[in-house]
Amino acid sequence: MTRTHWASIAAVVLALLFAGGAVTVASAQREEAPRTPVSGSADAGFARDMAVHHQQAVEMSFIVRDRTTDEDVRRLAYDIANTQANQRGMMLGWLDLWGLPKTESGTEPMAWMGMGGHGDTGPLDGALMPGMATKTELRKLREASGKEAEILYLQLMTDHHKGGVHMAQGCVEKCSVDVERNLAQGMVEAQESEMGLMAELLRQRGAKPRA
Structure with a gap:
């Protein structure tokens, strides 16, 4: 064989050895992945x-769907209910x-965030976590x-x-499972976008988000 042929064979052998090493490294990395x-x-x-937080968002969205005929609000409520019900299923x-x-x-x-419900005051009228509507607020929504x-x-959902x-930002910082952390980041981006839309819908109705 010519020197060129030997060089070609050597290159192929080295490539195979490198590929084998890469597979070994990848396998080792999988074995070192975080445990359950x-x-x-x-x-x-x-x-x-x-999952609990999302369940209330779904509940409020179904309530308003039956309390108004406005297509913009009904469409938003449908999107929120559909998205958060699916995400809730994933987390469970x-x-x-x-x-x-x-x-x-x-x-x-x-508690995993170093918090506990509403802090020292405990749950407020059934609202287990900050931002959640109280029993009184849910009753008012059903009656409106x-x-x-x-x-x-729109005000309750903004809160x-x-x-x-x-909470999702807390998971982005603290969670160790990549797919869960990615979902949390997606929640942050989607819900911040929806808050902008809700602020505009409130403005169109002569109102604004609560302080």
């Missing part, structure tokens, strides 16, 4: 708490996959109709999104 989250982890805490599914309970007795909401219902829904964004 434990019950007290930020990953589990976020999944539990955000992760808890099942990790073999962890969906609720944990004796643990305050948002038309423009009044639209404004109250709700603020609380959700704060």
Whole structure:
């Protein structure tokens, strides 16, 4: 064989050896991936708490759907209900996959963030976490109709999104599971965008977000 042929063969052998090494490194990296989250982890805490938070957003969206005929508000409510119901299913599914309970007795909401519900005051009229509507506010939403219902829904959902964004940012900082952290970042971006839309819808109705 010529020197050129030997050089070509050597190049192929080196490429195969490099590929084999790359596979070995990739396998080692997979083996060193984080283990299944434990019950007290930020990953589990976020999944539990955000599932509860999302459930109320879905509930409020279904309420306003039946209290107004305005297409803009009904469309927003549908989008929020659909998106958050799907995300809630994902988070509960992760808890099942990790073999962890969906609720944990004796643990305050948002304890994984160094918080506990509403802090020292405890839950306020059924609102388990900051941003969540109280029982009184939900009752008012059910009793309202038309423009009044639209404004109250947009104000309550703006508050709700603020609380959700704060919690999702906590997961971006503390969660260790990549897919969950990516979902949390997506929540931050989507809900901040929706807050801008809700502010505009409130302006069109002569109102604004609550302080």
